[in-house]
Amino acid sequence: MDLRRFDLNLLLVFDVMMAERNVTRAGERLALSQPAVSHALNKLRSLLGDDLFERSEGIMKPTPRALEIAGPVREALMQLQVTLDDTAFDPFDAKNTFNIAFHNYASTVLATPLARRLRDRAPQVRLHISSNDGHDLFKRLGDGAYDILIGPTGEVPPGFESVTLLMDSHCGLARHDHPLFDREITRESLSELPVIAIGSLKEQETGIFPVLIEAGIDINTMMTVPHLFAAINVLRDTDMVTYVLQRVQKSHTETYANLDGLRAFALPMDQEPVPCRMVWHKHMTNQSAHRWMRDQIAECFREVM
Incomplete structure (x- = not known):
């Protein structure tokens, strides 16, 4: 040719x-x-x-x-x-579009401060936020469908770069007057409870559920919903419990609309901290617009997390 x-x-x-x-x-x-x-x-x-x-x-x-x-x-x-790439990137005049796959809880917390930053610093930059649903994420990051992936990802494959934005761990969440709180919370007592799972089936396969099962806690999933917003009222009106990252419960009650009507509980087991990472293709590491956007996201994390 x-x-x-x-x-x-x-x-x-x-x-x-x-x-x-x-x-x-x-x-x-x-x-x-x-x-x-x-x-x-x-x-x-x-x-x-x-x-x-x-x-x-x-x-x-x-x-x-x-x-x-x-x-x-x-x-x-x-x-x-x-x-x-023109290394003299000027965000105020830039017209780039960024496609970012967020873990659902991170997108809820970060969407507003990130939008505020773009309004003030890069008013013509467009941002498309997609749900990090666990399906072919690295493939889509590699083929350009996503520019950046953010969430509690596992091991990052070769060919990608990443930075850890924060470390977190899981806790349980139930209505404040749940019978669970009338006795000691044990592996056995948790195994008896119906669970409302948050996120895709793929996320459940790679998130906290395998850790709970390995610790001897049975998971009796009665309902699956895409995000925490959909679970809150179900938790208030039933005996279901769910498992969330602790920063959701501790830091973002206002964001998640009356999360204080629920009560968190510690898990009766040791658990490894969960890293929340920002991941991108290695070839974009030195691309100026991409680097600028990564800096904005990292600064937002430091401000609100």
């Missing part, structure tokens, strides 16, 4: 398609019409001699050839972006 005649814009379209798997959404991210995205894909298909994407179950599913080249293309584009 003669790179002198190759339109590199086709690789940008391919990269966004790998992230979105949808022609319309890819066009929105690229500021292109749907026919323009389709035309670019057809040109790239002809050049590479492969269909690249095939419609399946409502999405554009990548072919084996597309999967083979996706990683190298993404890395090359990210490296090119960093190389050509």
